[in-house]
Amino acid sequence: MGKALCIAKKDARIYYFKPQIFGFGILIPAFVYLSFSLGREIPPDLLVPGLVGMVSLFGASSIEGVAIPIERQTGTYELLQIAPISTATIIFGKSLAGIAFGIVLSLFTALGSALLTQSQITSPLLFVIGVVFGSFAFSALGILVAAAIRDMPTVTISLTALRLPMIFIGGVFVPIHALPPWLSLISYLTPLTYLVDALREAMVGPTMSLVIDLIALAVWFAILQALAAIVLKRRTEL
């Protein structure tokens, strides 16, 4: 755990303030959201969870989506490979960097949007837990894509190509029940759907559905993390 934290601290220090993070992690979700919400009356219980979920998705997945390609290109990833740490520890440390970024960004967004819409969050603790679980899953998603693809432009394009459809079917702008039945079925195959639903539950009053959402997010994290470890090990071993 200590070595994973050491990697996370280093990544936070080097990559949090990179222009690419500002562009792909903050500006893109902000513009996407504004272009779909401006001029529309969106009820707060749809706006706040949707916006926070989207920010968590973009924020948590962007850090390693930028860091891993840079490190593989400059050779600094090799420094981690030659150290006495397993690939699983490297991946977990890198996840932590994305998770922390996603959590901080999401909570600031939650606070700001709740204040602006003068809405209340019924269960703030469960809301925070939802944000944490979501950031875990999305950070692992960023690592998996970065592990599979070598250069940064292709990683960011691929991540955006994955994230945008997730936003449209994940209940960010349109509630799942308002989607055509076949699309709502597909929406349950993306982790964002479970996060947005968990956050909405925490906002209006939690039910058992929130527990299912959190379990689904944990399963997503475990699957994505394991896949990322396998792919990164294969792609970085010569």
Added chain:
Amino acid sequence: MENAIEVSSLTKRYGHVTAVNAMSFQVARGEVFGLLGPNGAGKTTTIRMLTGLTKPTTGTAKVAGRDCVRESLAVKQRIGIVSEVSNLYNEMSAWDNLMFIGELYGVDKPTRTAKAKELLKVFQLYERRNNRLGTYSKGMKRRVRIAAALVHNPEVLFLDEPTSGLDVQSSRLIRLIVRELNRKGTTVFLTTHYIEEADELCNKVAIIREGRIIAEDSPEKLKASLQSERILEVAFNKDVPGLEALLRANGSVVDVSRQGAKYHIHTTNASIVVKEVAQLASLNDLEIVSINTKQPSLEDVFVKYTGLDAVQLERLELLGAAKVGVRRGA
């Protein structure tokens, strides 16, 4: 006493290409061992297998008493690796890079702080410890890289082309430090295509070509293996076409090569060849500007075993430098 490195039939294949072919050797504890060979001979692949970065196709390797595949984490804990290309973080200072690496190797904070201070002083970088690494010269970065490989007091230090492309001052300092580390008991395994460097630093040298060891011994013994030969170094006042062929025609001449304005004549009987050269000069109206006999150098051993001449060697070294430049720029 147990060897620091034991390699047995180590082979690495990439598809149909065999980068390292059934390599076997031992490095005793406290020894400086040099793997000498032209670019593409398999030096870096060998280092990558010994340091647990690449799995061998077949064969075994033990470093510091641990198996490089089955106990790769234990091996990594006991070794320091300095790769040819800098893999430190340019965004961080030398100090922060060393502290980060110390933490990765599980060195406690007071120890790594003291060690980083000591190392940066030895490498003459302490005054600039808080500057971003991106502002350092190539030689300074290489020194930080070596310092970083020593933060956890490794038993075995791997150096991949430690002075390749560096300025004279940095190269000299690095060689000095390698000797000092070895004096204190650290086993050093280095790859180089600088023959003088191997001659100066190594207790034992293995010459490799196309993934195979073609000669292995101490530099002195390797040179002694060519003792039956003498090298006659001759310079004439002008060029005569076909002179090399005329020199070769002598029965006691083993080989002739040209290095700049000088002819290097390898012979088993120097006195006969000296007379022949004088006769040849007189017949072709040439003046002998200088004539010397030389003992074979490690370079001569290298040339003999690899079949490369001095010009090819020079080209390979330039090619190596260009490759490093491209990788850095990427």
